Amino acid sequence: MIPRAAAATTTPGTITGTGQAPCHHGEILQGVFLDAAGRRCAGLVTLPMAGPGSSAAFVRRPGAGPGALTVVPADRTKAARAAALTAAECARRTGQPPCGGELRLSGEIPVGLGMGSSSSDVIAAVRAVADSYGLRLDPPTVAALAVRAEHACDPLMLGGRPVLFAQREGRVLEVLGPALPPLVVVGCALGGGAPVDTLSLPAADVGRSDVRAYERLRALLRRAVATGSAELLGAVATASARRGQRVLGHPEFDALTALARRVGAVGVQIAHSGAVAGVLFDPTAPGLRRRVRGCLHALDAHGIPATRTFTTGTTPAHAKEIPHHGPAHRGVDRPAGPGTPRRPARLPAL
Structure with a gap:
């Protein structure tokens, strides 16, 4: 916990805090791995993406009971749980009685595509509530609250580092x-x-050989990061995506991997809990523009809708944490306004 100055008061008796969180573009690697104690543990590595995210504003009302907490839009129940849990935690840390308020969310992350929409909502909500108490919670605390709120979360609270x-x-x-x-x-x-209903997917049967395979991919990804090898990263992402098809079973998968080979991509990545996918290119490869144009034409020929083309890697936006705390703390964020229902199957295009 990092104490901060008190958040701005907007009207008598209320205190407003704001928070933001990014999204991602699905996973590079997801499976079951061994932790430091040798215990099996589900894990993932996401592909960061600058662009749409979630913004939250929490209007704290001292004196209102903790049950008097509302959220707009009303269907963001996970974010509402996160706000209530965070309010209780922040009240405990500051010695104040827990209270209610109103959480308002806005964002353009499509739901069901595997881009971390619910995690982004939850993390933005946690940050907004903490901001209203004049606190900045450290990433492990944010992660713990997010898991309590939605049972699993993406590592969006950690910035762009590959973990x-x-x-x-x-x-x-x-x-x-x-x-x-x-x-x-x-x-x-x-x-x-x-959209993909992840709760309806069958549970994968993971045996010892699967864990060994995931650990090999983990080692290869570690080497790809250490050497800056886009080609090796693409191989890991493709292998992970292929293993994920045992559960997801996308009918376009074979066509996607084949066209990626034809246009000289280094591989493909697919969200393991959604429908978003990406064809990966080495930006230093000769004829990059021609390869990308060929990829877009091939996707269209196969009836696979293209969404957006973006870069990721060692740019400053991804090499360090994106500013995400309220204007009372950082002076950079815009307060969130009322959210509109998300479009379920669209990605913003560049």
Whole structure:
């Protein structure tokens, strides 16, 4: 916990805090790994993406009971739970009685595509409530609150560093390095962009050989980060995506990997809990523009909708944490306004 100055009071008796959180573009690697104690642990490495995220504003009302907490839009129940848990934690740390208030969320992250929409909402809510108490919670605390609120969360509270993250426990299994190798990603949506209900997916049967395979991919990804190899990263992402098809079973997967080979991409990555996918390119490869154009034409020919093309890697936006705390603390964030229902199957295009 980092104490901060009190957040701004907007009207008598209320105190407002704000928070933000980014999204991601699905996973590079996801599976079951061994932690430092040799225990099996579900883990993932996400692909960071600058762009749409969640913003939250929490209007704290001292004197209102802790049960008097509302959220707008009303369907963001996970974020509401996170706000209530955070309010109780912050009240305990500051010696104040817990109270209610109103949480308002806005954002343009599509739901169901595997881009971390619920985690982004939850983390933004945690930061906004903490901001209203004049606190900045450290990432492990934010992660613990997020897991309590939604049972699993993505590592969006950690900035752009590549980490192997235990999403059901809210802890880092390994920091893989300072930044991923630079990539150009041509994003697309499989299954016509239809949302994926992850709770309805069958549980994967993971045996010893699977854990050994995931550990080999972990070692290869560690080497890719250490050497800055986009080619090796692409191989890891493709292998992880292929293993994920045992559960997801995207009918376009074979076509996607084949067209990636034809246009000279280093691989593909697919969200393991959604429909978003990306064709990965080494930005230093000759004829990059031609390769990307060929990829877009091939996606169109196969009826796979392209979404956005973006870069990731060692740029400053991804090499350090994105500013995410309220104007009372950092002077950089805009307060969140009322949210509108998210469009379920669209990604903003560049």
